[in-house]
Amino acid sequence: MNFNIRRLNNFEGTFKVPGDKSISHRFAMLSAIAQGRSVASNFLFSEDCLNTINCFKQLGIEYEIKGNEVHTYGKGIGGLKSPNEPLYVGNSGTTIRLISGLLAGSNINCIINGDISICKRPMKRIIEPLQLMEAKISSQNNDGFAPIMIESADLKAIDYRMPMNSAQVKSCLLFAGLNARGNTKIIESIHTRNHSELMIKQMGGKIFTNNMEILIRNSQLKAIETFIPGDISSAAFLIAVALIVPRSEILIEDVGINKTRIKFIDILKNMGAKIDIHANEKKQLEPIGNIRVVTSDLKGIMIHDVSEIIDEVPIIAVLAAFADGVTEIHNGKELRIKESDRIKSIISNLRAMNIKVEEFDDGMLIHGNPDNVFNCKFESYHDHRIAMAFSCAALRSEEASIMKHIDCIATSFPNFSEYFKGNIDNI
Numbered sequence: 001m002n003f004n005i006r007r008l009n010n011f012e013g014t015f016k017v018p019g020d021k022s023i024s025h026r027f028a029m030l031s032a033i034a035q036g037r038s039v040a041s042n043f044l045f046s047e048d049c050l051n052t053i054n055c056f057k058q059l060g061i062e063y064e065i066k067g068n069e070v071h072t073y074g075k076g077i078g079g080l081k082s083p084n085e086p087l088y089v090g091n092s093g094t095t096i097r098l099i100s101g102l103l104a105g106s107n108i109n110c111i112i113n114g115d116i117s118i119c120k121r122p123m124k125r126i127i128e129p130l131q132l133m134e135a136k137i138s139s140q141n142n143d144g145f146a147p148i149m150i151e152s153a154d155l156k157a158i159d160y161r162m163p164m165n166s167a168q169v170k171s172c173l174l175f176a177g178l179n180a181r182g183n184t185k186i187i188e189s190i191h192t193r194n195h196s197e198l199m200i201k202q203m204g205g206k207i208f209t210n211n212m213e214i215l216i217r218n219s220q221l222k223a224i225e226t227f228i229p230g231d232i233s234s235a236a237f238l239i240a241v242a243l244i245v246p247r248s249e250i251l252i253e254d255v256g257i258n259k260t261r262i263k264f265i266d267i268l269k270n271m272g273a274k275i276d277i278h279a280n281e282k283k284q285l286e287p288i289g290n291i292r293v294v295t296s297d298l299k300g301i302m303i304h305d306v307s308e309i310i311d312e313v314p315i316i317a318v319l320a321a322f323a324d325g326v327t328e329i330h331n332g333k334e335l336r337i338k339e340s341d342r343i344k345s346i347i348s349n350l351r352a353m354n355i356k357v358e359e360f361d362d363g364m365l366i367h368g369n370p371d372n373v374f375n376c377k378f379e380s381y382h383d384h385r386i387a388m389a390f391s392c393a394a395l396r397s398e399e400a401s402i403m404k405h406i407d408c409i410a411t412s413f414p415n416f417s418e419y420f421k422g423n424i425d426n427i
Contacts, residue, residue, distance in 0.1 A: 003403040004427045005394035008241065008420065011248040015419065017235045019044040019068075019228035020256050021412050022167070023195050023286065025094045027228065028052045029102055029175070031072035032061040033079065034203055036223035042254075043070040043228055047411045048092035055099060058083035059108070077179060077220055078107065086111040086147065089118060091339065091411050094168055097126050098196075100148055101172030104135035105155035105179030111140065113147040117339050117382065123148060125164065126172045132158050133176055133184075157182030164334070165307035167192035170214070177216035178205065186214045190307060193260040195286070202226070202285050229256035229288045233311040234413045236264055237388050240315045241420075242293040243273050244322045244396055249294045254280075257289040263308035265291075267316060271298045271323060300325030300368050306332040314389035317346045321355045321393065323368035330363045339408070340383035349390045352376040375399035384408045388416055395423060402427075 019042040028049060031038035043049070045065075053063050053070070060081040064071040080103070087110055089095040096112055100123075103110060113119075124144040130137050136151035157180045160173060170186055174196050177184030189212065197214060200207045203224055206217035235252050242248040257277055265275055274296045279289040300323045306313050313335060320327035335342040347364055350357045353374045356367040375397045380387035387406050394401035406426075409416050417424040 001405070001407050002427050003391055003406050003417065004425050005391055005397070005401045005403060006423050007397055008245050008395040008423045009247070011241050011245045011250060014251045014253060015238060016253050017230040017238065017255065018046070018413060018415070020231040021046060021049060021233070022094065022193060023199070023228045023256070024049045025052050025092070025098065026171070026195050026199050027226065028056060028070065028072070029098060030199055030203060030221060031074050031223065032056045032059070033077045033102065033178070034074040034221035034223045035076045036074055038072045038074060038223040039069055039225040041069045041227050042230070043068060044231065046414055047090055048095065051088065051090040051092050052095045052099070055087040055089065055095065058085065058087055074223055080106050080108055082109045086113050089114040091115050091117055091408070093118065093121055096123070096146060096148065097168040097172045098175055100126055100137065100150065101130065101175035102178070103150050104130050104133070104137055104176050105153065107152045109151050111147050111149050119146045121145070121337055125166065125169050129158070129160050129169070129173055130176060132160070133180055135176065155180035157184040159185040159187070161187040162189065165190050165192055167196070171196040174200065174207070174214065174216050178219050178221070180218060184216050188212045188214070191260050192307070193258065195258070198285055226285050229286050230254050232256050232261050232264070235291060236312050236315050237392050237413075237416070238419060239268070239275065239291065239293050240319055241392050241395055243268070243296050243298065243319060246295055250292070252291045252293075254288055255291055257287050259287070260308070264312040264316070267301070267303060267309065268319070270301050271319065272296055273298065297370070298323035298368075300327040300366070303327070303329045304331060306335065306363070310334060310338070311385060314342060314346055314385045315392065317350065317364070317366060318389045318393045320366040320368055321350055321353060321372065322370050322396065324370055325368055327366045327368060328363070330360065332363045333361065338383065340381035340386060342383065342386065345379075345381040345383055345386045349378050349386070352378060353393060373398045375401050377402040377404060380405045380408055382408045384411045384413065388413060391424060395420065
């Protein structure tokens with residue numbers, strides 16, 4: 001399926017975006033091993049999150065969907081059963097990495113597999129530390145990639161200094177630590193997104209943080225009721241459109257503004273973006289606020305590290321294309337092993353827009369052109385964030401543009417095109 005995209009002359013209104021994908025995944029998993037019925041409202045019903053739910057259904061957990069709520073009937077740690085068939089995670093790297101940690105010490109025997117993209121993404125980063133915890137986990141083909149095999153094992157705690165900045169790897173080991181003997185300590189070099197720590201704590205888990213160190217003990221979790229805030233990574237696309245489309249002003253309500261997720265906003269402000277965040281002071285699991293955005297004249301900047309904005313780099317690159325001056329992005333090798341090689345995917349689509357761009361091993365240099373006029377066929381490379389980022393770019397094209405292979409958007413933002421009805425249509 002493709003998009004046909006026509007120029008948007010202004011973008012105004014008040015919006016809400018779907019629930020946060022990272023938090024929805026973690027709720028579906030942790031509520032499964034909590035005691036009793038947990039409820040999350042504003043759950044994200046994307047393909048990725050539904051694949052997580054389906055995996056736990058195979059493990060013996062019952063879920064009930066009521067409107068935008070998910071009710072989980074948790075069975076406690078040790079209450080899962082081995083599945084009769086391999087667990088299928090689809091395109092979700094979060095699912096395969098986090099569920100591996102949770103199942104490694106859960107008296108489970110299983111195989112975990114995914115789509116073609118998942119089978120190309122590195123899994124040694126979770127297999128090796130889990131093996132240090134005495135997990136019986138391996139790559140089925142002995143190549144460090146999915147499918148992953150897990151056998152029942154008793155885990156021991158470890159001290160582990162993270163060799164890369166990855167919330168997925170950190171969360172995998174935290175989930176394993178819930179079932180391990182002793183105190184598992186994880187040491188980060190930067191603060192990656194902390195949704196796992198917050199939810200484990202809310203569920204009564206024995207977890208403690210001290211600057212860059214996280215300590216977790218064997219814990220029995222309790223059921224919770226919670227609201228999942230709007231996904232800041234989805235809001236990023238609406239923010240970008242408002243910044244580059246003339247005469248635009250929008251308000252996005254009830255967005256997650258966790259400090260480990262809003263580096264993107266700081267970068268946009270450095271580029272000259274007119275953005276205001278108003279926090280909701282009501283106490284809740286995750287900080288939530290409203291974001292107001294106004295059309296802005298952007299300028300190019302230097303971005304030295306993308307570890308805190310890995311999901312937003314595609315849309316930042318699009319904004320850089322419409323900025324005055326040069327934007328340089330470095331320390332982004334992780335972009336090479338996402339749903340696509342995002343460095344190559346971004347550069348290919350920018351060149352289709354007649355934007356001058358230089359490729360580095362770990363990033364790119366983009367020569368912005370605020371007055372660029374173009375119409376072209378974009379390629380998603382079956383990567384949801386590439387598809388949405390360059391669909392946003394096409395809203396500035398003088399003539400209709402095409403975005404090819406947009407089915408992948410359903411993995412994170414199923415109703416993306418509805419925000420631009422009349423300008424983005426399926427063909």
